[in-house]
Amino acid sequence: MKNCKCSHQTSDLSLISNVLDEYKNKPGSLITVLQKAQEIYGYLPTDVIYHIAQEMDTTPAEVMGVATFYTQFRLKPVGKYLIMLCQGTACHVNGSERIESAICQRLGISDGDTTDDGMFSLKNVACLGCCSLSPVMMINGETYGSLTPQKAIEIIDGIYAKEAGK
Amino acid sequence: MRIVVGEGSCGIAAGAHKVYEAVEKLNSGIELGITGCIGMCFLEPIVDIYDREELVLRLVRVKESDAQTIVQAVKSGDLTQLSGLAITEDDKSFLDKQTRIALRNCGIIDPTDIDQYINAGGYKALEKVLSMTPQAVIDEIKVSGLAGRGGAGFPTWFKWNAARESNGEPKYLICNADEGDPGAFMDRAVIESDPHNLIEGMLIGAYAIGAAEMVVYVRAEYPLAIVRLEKAIEQARAKGYLGKNILGTGFCCDMRIKAGAGAFVCGEETALIESLEGKRGMPRLKPPFPAQCGYNDQPSNINNVETFANVAWIIQNGGEKFAAMGTKDSKGTKVFALTGKIKRGGLVEVPMGMTIRDIIYDIGGGIRGDRKCKAVQLGGPSGGCVPYDKFDTVIDYKALAATGAIMGSGGMVVMDDTTCMVGMAKFFLDFTAKESCGKCVHCRIGTKRLLEILDRITKGEGKDGDIELLEELCDGVKSGALCGLGQTAPNPVLSTIRYFRDEYEAHIKEKRCPVGECRDLLTYTIEKEKCRGCTLCAKKCPVNAISGQVKAPHEIDRDVCIKCGQCVTLCRFGAITVR
């Protein structure tokens, strides 16, 4: 089983050797390992999943099952800017659906997708916990509250303008 | 004097840390600190000015640019300069009617400093417990009447006792901090603002059941909570409250954090255990219950954060005192996350027995824009709504259940007369359908079908008999689903049908959304006679759906329009109609 014939990706597997060394003998740490792997690679490349399965003495099916169960894990790279749009109850009541429509229309993508230029990814999230600022979105850790559709578009356009100016 | 910035997630999101940095940059020599969340989310960022231990002034909605003024005022000792930023008397009343036990230290002490917790009486309860027998601890909790604050309201002492009596070593004590209700954030606030209170509560539980290992399963979306708890664990270990031979009594117990990875169902205790074991978070069959066969197939006890946050207080003040608060069946206090169309949204802790009306109007200050209140949603996706005419219902497990809602984890979302109740039910079903683990048929396909039926109703494609079909399917899903998620998923549908059947009927029979929220049932039109061609709407339309010459009537391209309502809000001539 050592010689993986996986030809789809060639990730640098040495990057996670420390993580694997630390956790491979700790039962039940698959989720933690995947979290660390995602921190390293930005997402979970297929060859990394396969490598983790080998090292953790489990099967790729098992790892894939876990990786696709939890919303935190991504199997595809994300854009430079990750928009996390809150879909919590408070945000919903205050119109998050309209914000989503506006963003989707502006970027030409839907939830979970990345723009062709690799700039933006959109992800609906359950609740960012800033209910009093609703509706809220978070872009790369920065929170934007009390959104309107127009304000959301302006924020995105602002980022595009900043990128163009670089 | 001391400047303390409120740095809960909510405050930070509103800019609190920028304020902190701005103050720090001024290098004024004034003592600068942080605290957690006081619960007044609507006023964030909040900066408190202390004179020794006394809070002398609370500044609200502080901006980065206010730093200079604040520092100057504090330096000069003349705080009157800050009156523009000071909290109003009216807003102060937000705290007046609350009784804070679980949240007692939140927004007051610095959560990153164990000494502040100890100075506030922390870890005294643990010391006391270590001289008691485990049975005596459980008895004290029994006297208090403390029930699980995560939703189901199961008596805490009973679970502890079952785990204690269960054979098998080691035993585990697990804290469920996978707060999944999209509208509740009290667990996060406790961990971020008073992590030692959680650690102490858990240690007492661990001692009572005989556990040597504690795990806190924290929601992945709570990075700050994880950082603060990690730090607190280190500090507690250093002080001998955690680890081997705690306080020299021979009691050994350590704690670790497990970060969840995003799955609402992991709030269900058996799914949480699966997830702790590194698997897909799919619930197990019960029985056996975790008390017999839980994490690693060992006896395990699981409580949520708020439950543990009450424990140290109970031990310190006695179960009797806790039980003196509340109603016959529900003792102590309950924390609610008050959100939605409310003036003063935030975290509130009230004694059991308070009416919903008091919470919304006295504490929450009423409805935003003084609109008509329609209902509150309690218990999030597992709960139900309580209509306005039932607002005299008191906070009590049984009384709330009788309305069709549940106590739940404490999400309290206020809805006004612009909220479509069918849309609300659809929102929750969309959530549960996405969060269903996919294991059992009733939940996996049932919630999906419920969502599809609701979806067609909100699109004006509802059919005669759809309400009855929903009710029948809800009934089937409740009875047939494997775990709590599926068994409660139909609640929002059933309770909205129960109280707002007329709204369902209007969507189905008249193809009309009574509050005008369901976008598929709306069309936006510019009335030629009223439009002055000011171009404002066209400029501000986020999707450029509006076009027209200056000073000539404009038009909306309906294929592009996303019905966001922006133009209606902006138009000064009332030229845009929505039907």
Add this chain to the structure above:
Amino acid sequence: MDKITVTINGKACQGNRNDTILNIAAANGIVIPTLCHHYNVKRYGACGICVVEAENSPKLMRACSTVATDGAVYYTESERVVKVRKIALELLMSDHEGDCKGPCSLNCPAGTDCQGYVKAIAQGDNRHAVEIIKEKIPLPASIGRVCPHPCETACRRAHVEEPISIAFLKYYAADKVLASNSPVLPKPKPASGKTVGIIGGGPGGLTAAYFLALAGHAVTVYDAMPQMGGMLRYGIPEYRLPKSVLDKEIAEIRSAGVKMENNIKIGTDITLAQLRDRHDAVVVAIGAWKNMGLGCEGEDLDGVMGGIEFLRKIALGLPTGIGKSVAVVGGGNTAMDACRTAVRAGAEKVYVIYRRTRDEMPAEDIEIDEATEEGVVFKFLTNPDCIIGENGKVTKVRLQVMELGEPDASGRRSPVPVEGEFETLSVDSVICAIGQKVNVSGFEELELNKRGIISADERTFATSLPGVFAVGDATNRGASIAIAAIGEANKAAMVIDGYLCGMDIPYRKPYVSERDTDDIDFTRFEKSARVKMPVRPAQQRKHDFKEVNLGFSDADAVAEAKRCLECGCHDYKDCKLIKYANMYELDPDRFAGEKHTCYVERKLEVIERNQGKCILCNLCVRECREVAGKGILGLVDRGFKTVIRPEFRDSSVISGCADCLACVDACPTGALKFIGNKK
């Protein structure tokens, strides 16, 4: 071992302590349905089908995994249990994308397992093919020749190029077995002591007789004609169905224990009342033997006759008096039989008068083509206006010229007369093949419907007289095709068998899962032309009554049978899902919504997986992990999107499959299929 006692459905049941409710019930002969439970893997509890109710417990419990409590009282079929179980099944079916049976079988009035016998023929096992056919049709060689094959109309191969030649394959296989002189004859059940009288020895009567005889009843068929076979003998010409073939098949039915009495006419030779006295049950299968009249002037003239009357005379060898020039009126298969028989009976000029155009003709294309080849002249868009005679004998027929007007209720454009336009043909005879009626004389006691046809219940086949049943052309909707009568007779036989055993079990159409043909991508199939049936040349065949078709060669038959797309599910007979779906009367359409697509993958060496049929019981995953110790199958995604993946992208992992087939064996539906044979 420690024993406990529980009460299940009112019955005291003993079991071992710590055993599940399901196991204790099973040990006491009470079956609790379950889809996700299998004895050799750990309990799981996904399907929710096995729920049971316990007294004093508000929640339903899963019997597969709940340990029974000593002294507890359980109900496995209470109203609440059934409701919840039914919803689970309805939900599963609402997300089920697959065909239980092929459209061929579903469109066959007799429900013949066409796919099954076509496959047997493809595998060269003609005997097995006939065994399958004879589960529904006791006259396969005859029906294979004459059936207008609704199966082929529904055949999805038509979306690739042309339908499978299902009927001819049946005739091929049946001929092979007939020639072997070793008939397929199931052993009849032990004698029941009950007797059944069947009136009418046509396809319906003979079918009822055959299946009732196999069920152990003493059956006698009474027929008014000199020989058995009904319309197959007296309505279908020899060149389509040689009497020798029919004779052999009737002999097989006789050898199943059926007594046959000919030349007995009800009302003349014996009365219905007498037959009722003589038998425990009576089946009326008298067909529709009366011609419909033209209703025009001159129809009483000498030389005007009915289509089936003409065919019957030919079959009996009686003179017909059609002369040299014949006009046949009508556009159905009887009209074709009549015109082609007229050619063979020596007519030099044969016309077919039809009010619409060829496109609207109900007759089969092949019949029209072959009639044309044999020189028949089609007069489309004409209708007899009057028949003109001299000395009481037909000499001419005047035709009203028609044109097509607006479509009528049936969607066909209805013919309307073109005012003042007529055409006259000189003819010696006029044969009217425009429809048949039922001759109910002798059956006056039975209740008739508005059209003067015997009324019979559609699900019990019962007439207004107790113990008297009726099937075929003589009932309800009137004359139809032979296979329709066979289908009814087959179902009636089951109902009557129940009746004779004292049970009242009406026929219920089984519930099946069906795919929408529009959802299927046919472009992935390679084209392969339908094998043509070789026929004798027109110039030769038009002069005699010998069979027109020459029959398939073995190679032809196998090649044709291999074209089958195998739409129906391989697991239909063993599928637990469809079994339960039929146990509880379902209405899955009320939950119709998004479905998993019918994605078929063959990533594993010998196992094919069909996404559309997977119910996510997870048994395959658990078998692979717990029994095979491999863990190469797993769940991916969550919620409604959850699917099972046979490994993901690495071929070396897929090859980790040990071909142990534990997953296939445990699969409760047809989602997993062993395809080892195909290689």
